[in-house]
Amino acid sequence: MRKFIHIDMDCFYAAVEMRDNPKLTNIPMAIGGNSHRGVLSTANYLAREYGVRSAMSNYQAKKLCPQLVIVPGRMAVYKAVSAQIRTIFTRYTQLIEPLSLDEAYLDVTDCGEFGGSATLIAQQIRADIERETGLTASAGIASIKFLAKIASDENKPNGQFVITPNEVHDFIDTLPLKKIPGVGKVTQQKLLALGFQYGCDIKASSEDFLYQRFGKFGLVLWRRCNGIDERQVETHRVRKSVGVETTFSEDTSDGEELTRRLIESLFPELTRRSQSYLQTRGMNKLGVKVKFFDFQSVSKECQYDSLNVEVLVALLQDLLVRYPNKPVRLIGINIGLIDAKNSQAQLGLFDCD
Ligand SMILES: [Mg+2]
Structure with missing residues (x-):
């Protein structure tokens, strides 16, 4: 049996801002991000009491909570704190799977500290984090990976929750x-x-x-x-694909319009996002995904070793003729990346999902 800990920082970006600017501590505040669409990335707990949530538009958030203070994010600072936290994890295990800057799975099965008690290890990790970064984290502890993640939410913020094997x-x-x-x-x-x-x-x-x-x-x-989850902590996740998609503000079954969107907005975006990956890796696939108004989702891909808009358009049209006049809600395009497994030195270069 394995012992998993899921660590999740409490309203991470907002907590960092409150730590660095105490004036923000006792007021509802959120991070506005620098996206032109104006969507919140994190809100503090005071703001959440008004119903303010991440991914909400600035406009909607202000309607719910007019006194909400929205500050721009400082990604470089969050990344530095995230690195600090990962260094703390390495004191207890090398089996670390970061899910994002503020969240990770740890496998502490082989950690000898505290007589091997995952509960006490989690407590110590949270204490280390608080002492060294001034920020709080929550933890979930379980013998099954997905339950550890669910458990970290149970006593949030600044708490932890254990699901023992016989409670599963x-x-x-x-x-x-x-x-x-x-x-x-x-x-x-x-x-x-x-x-x-x-x-x-x-x-x-x-x-x-x-x-x-x-x-x-x-x-x-x-x-x-049924309590079955054989997934282990994945320490080297290599990206296997790069994709972009867009959801239309109104569903459309106009094939020409869909093709135009693919060519004019999705393809340039995919090209831009693929660039850094394609500098060090090859590609082997092009794919298109279509989601219809009823959430039915279909996709088609083909073997191809370069970015080619005509091939993508042909794939899209293949899909659309199979569902004539069915309103489309979303289209996406993607490329398959060739596995970089044989080049261990390159692994560190790639983002985790
Ligand atoms: Mg979090």
Whole structure:
């Protein structure tokens, strides 16, 4: 059996800003990011009391909380703190999987500190973080990876929560499915319509039924709800693809318009984002994804070793002729990157997802 700890900093970007500018501490505040669309990236807990959330537009947030102070982000500072936190992790384990700047899975199975107690190790890591960065973190501890992540949310902020191996099944029985990573709003609605709300509802169903309704994700869900998650901490995640997508403000089935969007906005964006990867790696695939108004999603790809807009347009048109006049909600394009496994020295260069 393995011991996983999921560490998640408490409202990370906002906490860093409050630490560095105490005037921001007792007022509702959020990080506005530098995106032209004006979307919040993090809000402090005072702002959250007004319903302000990350990914909300500045405009909407101000409507909910007129006195909200929005400050621009300082990514370089967040990255430096994130590096500081990762150094703390390495004192306890080398098996570290960062999920983002403020979140990571640790596998502490082989850590000998505190008699091997993952609960005490987590406590110490959080104490180290607080002493050395002035910021608080929450932790989840479990023998199963996805449960560690869910657990870190249970006693947030500045708390931790353990799910012991013999509590796993009871915990899952009463677990709202929306808390399982991968269950978004749409999936949640679909599950609810079928009468699935908690882990026990999925347990009582069958793998076959879930596969029919949800495809591969249905199988994953069934396995998670039965306490099965063989995934280990992935210390070297190498990006396998680069993609961009756009959701239209209104659904459209106009093929010419969709093609124009692919050529004029998606392709230049994909080219720009792929650039740094293609300097050191090759590509082997081009792909297109279309999501329709009813959330049905279809995709098509082909082997190709360079960025080519005509090929992408042909793939899009192939997909569209199969679903004539069906309104499209989103299109995306992507490239497959060639595995860089054989070049260990390059691994450190690539972003984690
Ligand atoms: Mg966080």
